[in-house]
Amino acid sequence: TRLNLRGFDIRKGHLDGAAQQRLIDALRPVLKAAPLFHPSTASGRRMSVRMTSAGPLGWVSDGRGYRYQGAHPKGMPWPDIPQPILSIWHEVTGLDRDPDCCLINYYGEGARMGLHQDRDEADFSWPVVSISLGDDALFRIGNTSRGGKTESVWLNSGDVVIMGGPARLAYHGIDRIRFGSSRLLPKGGRINLTLRVAA
Numbered sequence: 553t554r555l556n557l558r559g560f561d562i563r564k565g566h567l568d569g570a571a572q573q574r575l576i577d578a579l580r581p582v583l584k585a586a587p588l589f590h591p592s593t594a595s596g597r598r599m600s601v602r603m604t605s606a607g608p609l610g611w612v613s614d615g616r617g618y619r620y621q622g623a624h625p626k627g628m629p630w631p632d633i634p635q636p637i638l639s640i641w642h643e644v645t646g647l648d649r650d651p652d653c654c655l656i657n658y659y660g661e662g663a664r665m666g667l668h669q670d671r672d673e674a675d676f677s678w679p680v681v682s683i684s685l686g687d688d689a690l691f692r693i694g695n696t697s698r699g700g701k702t703e704s705v706w707l708n709s710g711d712v713v714i715m716g717g718p719a720r721l722a723y724h725g726i727d728r729i730r731f732g733s734s735r736l737l738p739k740g741g742r743i744n745l746t747l748r749v750a751a
């Protein structure tokens with residue numbers, strides 16, 4: 553089913569169980585080559601979500617601020633974005649160009665992501681595509697400026713969300729996950745993939 557919330561195009565159950573498992577299998581070597589790390593905010597606080605990236609550019613955050621860069625914090629190049637992930641981008645966006653970043657967020661027990669905008673990309677006219685895998689997550693959507701009313705929706709494993717147009721600059725975050733609600737990841741938790749054109 554398809555749901556439109558404030559311009560967020562939410563495809564519930566877009567990926568069946570087999571497709572979800574293929575993505576997890578494709579991510580295993582990526583996580584081995586570019587291990588998850590805890591980014592720290594510019595203010596020096598460690599984020600509860602662990603992250604890594606695939607593609608020419610990856611998103612990092614440390615004492616020097618937020619940015620996209622060509623290498624993992626430990627120095628290795630980011631691995632390529634697996635083909636089954638690129639296929640989903642092309643299927644749902646219809647675009648000719650590939651994303652240059654697949655940001656991989658891992659939510660363990662208690663991890664969350666506060667309301668924020670994604671504004672480190674060069675051109676906000678490209679959409680962002682999000683793929684949810686594993687445990688359920690409570691996704692909150694706000695407005696293009698801070699404050700005002702928000703709306704929440706549960707994202708489940710296999711859901712795909714496309715943010716384009718004005719939704720691209722909306723505040724959003726993950727309030728909490730239901731740890732252990734899915735069997736997809738043997739150790740539990742949630743993986744969110746976001747496909748972006750960063751440069």
Ligand code: MD3
Nearest residue numbers: 657670680682715719720721724744746
């Ligand atoms: C709306 N991730 O990585 S995905 C993020 O579930 C992020 O891990 C959340 O917010 C997660 O920045 C939410 C949905 C999402 C991702 C990117 C967006 C919504 C977005 C970029 C612009 C607008």
Ligand code: FE
Nearest residue numbers: 668669670724
């Ligand atoms: Fe975001």
